[in-house]
Amino acid sequence: MKSLLILIFSVSTLTLNAQNLVSYRDLMKKGVESETATKTLVENSKKAFESTKKPIFEAFYAMGNLLLAKHAGNPMKRFSYFRKGKSALDNAAKTDPKNVEIRFLRYVTQQQAPAFLGYNKDMKADKELILREYKNLEDKDLVQRIKRHFKIG
Secondary structure (H helix, E strand, O other): HHHHHHHHHHHHHHHHHHHHHHHHHHHHHHOOOHHHHHHHHHHHHHHHHHHOHHHHHHHHHHHHHHHHHHHHHHHHHHHHHHHHHHHHHHHHHHOOOOOOOHHHHHHHHHHHHHHHHHOOOOHHHHHHHHHHHHHHOOOHHHHHHHHHHOOOO
């Protein structure tokens, strides 16, 4: 009976965590067009990271800052948000180097970053890890996003 309760708790925790990550991914997608969604992403991920210290939430905080750079009108503010996002994203990848989602977020960011920023040194290693490991993920939403991005059947 005790084993069954532990199993149920573990599965429900994984399910809640996956649903939570989907909401962050959705906010990130909305944040491309909406500054309000971006600010919500920054606030929520910052709180989640501060309370859990999980690198995935630092990565979403980073993505929020990178999206704020897109919405900022002032070039100095843009660069400031970019640096903050880049630093947080690299730190998350350093803290949890085997996390496919963090590496995917960094890969996509580096792929889309303007060349003059010079933020592209990890693309090859990130892509190799993503393509090698995505098939082993239990998070079907993330698998689908990776497949769409890399145009995998």
